[in-house]
Amino acid sequence: MCILVVEDEAKLARFIQRGLETEGYRVELAPDGLIGEKRARSEEFDLILLDILLPKKDGFEVLKSIRKAGVRTPVLMLTARGETQDVVFGLDSGADDYLTKPFVFEELLARIRSLLRRGRQNQTVLKVGNLRLDTVKHKATRNGTIIDLTAREYAMLECLMRNHPKLVTRQQLSKEIWGFDFDPGTNIVDVYVNHLRKKIDHGFEKKLLHTQRGQGYYISDDEAKPRKSK
Ligand code: CA
Numbered sequence: 001m002c003i004l005v006v007e008d009e010a011k012l013a014r015f016i017q018r019g020l021e022t023e024g025y026r027v028e029l030a031p032d033g034l035i036g037e038k039r040a041r042s043e044e045f046d047l048i049l050l051d052i053l054l055p056k057k058d059g060f061e062v063l064k065s066i067r068k069a070g071v072r073t074p075v076l077m078l079t080a081r082g083e084t085q086d087v088v089f090g091l092d093s094g095a096d097d098y099l100t101k102p103f104v105f106e107e108l109l110a111r112i113r114s115l116l117r118r119g120r121q122n123q124t125v126l127k128v129g130n131l132r133l134d135t136v137k138h139k140a141t142r143n144g145t146i147i148d149l150t151a152r153e154y155a156m157l158e159c160l161m162r163n164h165p166k167l168v169t170r171q172q173l174s175k176e177i178w179g180f181d182f183d184p185g186t187n188i189v190d191v192y193v194n195h196l197r198k199k200i201d202h203g204f205e206k207k208l209l210h211t212q213r214g215q216g217y218y219i220s221d222d223e224a225k226p227r228k229s230k
Helices: 010-022 033-042 059-068 084-092 105-122 151-163 170-178 188-201
Strands: 002-006 026-030 047-051 075-080 097-101 125-128 131-134 139-142 145-147 209-212 216-219
Touching: 002 010, 002 033, 010 026, 010 105, 026 033, 033 047, 033 059, 047 059, 047 105, 059 075, 059 084, 075 084, 075 105, 084 097, 097 105, 125 151, 131 151, 151 170, 151 188, 151 216, 170 188, 170 216, 188 209
Parallel strands: 002 026, 002 047, 047 075, 075 097
Antiparallel strands: 125 131, 131 139, 139 145, 209 216
């Protein structure tokens, strides 16, 4: 998960960066509107934190031009206290949410989590590393090569990727894929996961489908432990 933080107050930007990195997000900083816009248009982020008062180009202008350029990344705007007009204007310009400065870090985290969740539910193409899942065409590729999946393997992969990088328990998977509201008590989930793992990881040095012993599975392109659902 990579977040672009467009914020000119260096101290605040670093504070946000440190906090988000502690939570397992990758963070890129942009100190003014022009750099922010350039990065937002040329790189892929999962979310953009956008300040309004910025040197060179203000947050509203940045937002308008990236939306016009087809960038659909969720945007959380940072506004100064009491500027409700800003909020209305920001949401009209294509922001997904806003947060008033100064804010409590936990509040920022909660907003980010909710936007990422919402963003993922609407996303039609899911990506983890070089693994790509097109949920409209029901097509999975890794490094550009099509992976042939059965319907259940596909459903399993979609479930894991929508929850990425969080852990999905065996119970969640059996409910999601087979509709069992209980632990079926068989190793059916593990069997399917193993099939899926062969298809997506075989022949690649970097493994994406990981097992958390006794708990479940998660998809991730780094070795870090999965983040627990909150
Ligand atoms: Ca500012």
